[in-house]
Amino acid sequence: MQLVAFRFVILLWLSYSNRMNQISAKHFRWILIAISTAFAFAGISYQIQKYKFTKDEKILVDPPSKIMVLDSISSVFPQKEDPIPKGSLIIEIDKKIIQDSESIESVLSTDKSVLEVKFFDCKKNLTRTILANIGELKKARFYRLKSCAIVYRFGKDERSNVEILASGDLLVKINGKEFGSSRDAELLIENAPANVPLEIEFLRCGNLQKSVIYPTKYQIGFSTSLRYFTAILFFVFGLFFGLRYSNHFPVKLISLAFVFLSFVFLDPSTSRTDSTLLNKIWTIVVAFSSAFGAGLFSHFCFYFPVRQKNILSRRWVFLSNYALSGVLLILFLELSVKNSFHFKSFYAYATFIAIFVYHYAIRLAFWKQFNRDKSKSFRFFFYYINLLLLLLILNLFYSEFFHIQRININALLYLFCVLLPFVLSYYLLKYRYYDIVISVRRNYLYLTTKFLLDLVLFLAVAGLLYLSTIISIKFPNLHLVGTTIEVLNRPLPMDKNFQYEKLAITIGFTLCLFLLLSIRKYFGNYLKKKFYHSQFDYRRTASELSELIVSNIELELLAKNVLSQLEKTLFPKKALLLIFKNGSIYFQDYYGDIDSQEIENFVKNVQWFDALKNVDNSLVYAEALPEQLKGLLISCGFNIIVSIRHGNELVGALFVGEKLSEAKFTIDDIEYLNIICKNIAIAIVNAFYAEELARRERYKKEIEIAQRIQFALLPKEMPQIESMEISAVTIPALEVGGDFFDFLNSDKNQFRVVVGDVSGKGVSAAFYMSQIQGILRTLSGFDFSLKELLARANDMLCRSIEKGYFISAIVCNFDLKNSVVSLARAGHLGLYYFNNMENKSTKIVPKGIALGIVQNEMFEKNTEEVAFPYNSGDIFLFVSDGVVEKIKDGKVDFAENKILSVLEQYHHLTADEIKEKILTEICFPFETTYLRDDITILVVKPTKNG
16 A cells, blocks of 8 residues: 555656756745755654664664574575574474474474474574474574574774674673663663673674673764765755756756755665654655655756757656656665565665666767767766766675675765765856856855865874774884894794884874875965965065165056056955045056946046045055945945055055955055055155156257247348338247247338237247248238238137137238338237327327137227338337336336337437337346246338338
């Protein structure tokens, strides 16, 4: 009835496996939790019951009979059946239960020559039946035991580390006391005083033996501990991936597979002597988990590492996979039920092997259509799986057919199984299969890896110590005496062999320890380099960097060296260096995983100079800043700000991100950053000084060039006109000025002069001076009136002149033939005119707007051209505002009246002499060398009429 019900459960499972791909991730998680909870509860309950009344990993059971045979009894079929060994317990003879010697005599009084004997073979710890000759039975000796308990399993003695009791031994006395049942024997052991040895008497193969044991708490061997650890690891791995990444069907497969397999590792076998319901339930759980855990893992391997589309498209492949799992489950479950619900680990190993054989058969059948890993990155994974299969096969035969001394195949299998979740996780995470991404802080990963390295070293040292206590070396017949070696004709004495042995063990242990420490150092340095935990002498490094920083006077090279050194020493993920000048960012440089746009936004969003200038501490953590700044820094990945100050002046700031190792900044790191920033401050100030000196030198050279250009553009000599005296001079206030004058002669009867002033001074003024001179010289080749000449010059200038600049000018044309002068003005000072006929000076100011301010229509509308006759002895004076405007007592003093007075007073002088009088009496009355503005003077004095 139970098997019928279970077959129904298998059919339900096959249906579920077929539709697993259609189950939502949410429903799958609930199913996974339900299965894990139910099976885990059953497993934990079974383990508690299993060890509830046991100490020293022992199990005592009541014997099926207390009649012991003291002689070996042969079978009538010696070739087919083994004899009854000495010390076996006779259960039945001729299907009659044997309880005492009288029942034996009664049975042997029959006329049959061959009788069926059922007995318990203590040596093999199992019940057997053979056919024996009645004569053999009559010759054998039998003995009835007064008290007896069969040792089903018993651990090693904790002090001698030797198995005192073996499976199948018959325990008869404890501390000289007999007992009625196995439970009474367990109570005697359990209630014995702590740390007091127990004297026991037991029968092994019919021979009475005595020994002493020391009762202890639960003693779990290495193999069992490793098995439990593997079970927990598989369970956690399956639950973690199943609950977190169950959106993909292959993840559902592998998570369920690992959960099922964890229960197999928890306890792959059940007791034949335990008839409780819990034992039966656990038998079913282990059988189910081993069958379908292997089936699910086999199914997963068709998806990983390369999805086998050609195989998965054939539905019968994975249906056959689960059908085979179901058949194996029913087969081994029926065998277990027949053997009192005793599920052997042999059954689990056979199930795994059968499923994998099927899997490899499918691969071979579809070999030509098989999708292979072209990158060959998963070779190790396949080698590892094949190694596990080999260990399973060895365990299959090891558990039933043979034993290898000193080699624990079970422990070896569990040791390699422990690695399976780690190997699988490595590939899933490295190649991001099924969107699996687990973010682990690099520092935690480093500490975990280092801990595992130290743990392996500790275990290796512990193993060496253990080997040194049990190893035995037999040396040849050589004896060392002083400096000679004697060859003996007899074996070495025990004491000498012992001395040599301990010496050899000590030397070997020392060499192995040195080798292990060297390996640890090598891998430790590799891990430090891999996880950016390399140590450095920050004082020496800071000193070297200081020399490098101070020697650099270019900001770009300085920033590059600083950031490069930070990258090699502290290993930050990113760093940003800002340099301030006059309260704003003058220069910036960065490195790390950050793009230029992000840096631009970071710099523009906050006025960092204002934010940091009043901060007292030179080093500030992002968490200590106001929320707005804190959020901006953390979003950009910066953890620390180090202010760079020269005295009390803030000249820069260094933003440092988290270390690549993801460890916290140490005190040495902070001191290193402070030392760097102090040196950077000095280097920045030096760089500013160097830039200023370079700027001044560059400006000086530019001025020299501009001077040469300006003087080259000015007339080198005055025009030679018979009826005119002409004299001119221009003196710039700076090295290069904006004033200019020029002579635009169109023909021999016309003489045209122009005087102008460019707004501002210096190189830019000289540039526009050269530009307007070129325009006027070009336009003078056409027959334009003065008004039209200025209008066209204004139109051309408006297209190129910068906003804020303008040019004032005055143009005068002398008609030498008719003695008529024409005058037009563009915002410049008017003409100072001395009329010789009237002996009077006046200022003539036609209407006009400066060039480059307004467009042509308005310019022409507001420009006026005047004309009048001139006579011999008249004086025409053109000056710039540097001649007229003087500063006196902080106020502007206009010298126009004085200019008119000088013309009237000195009109009889030549043009050169009049120019000199204006310079000495108006421009430099006190022989000062300081000029507030450029000075330009042009004097034209007709000597005769046309």
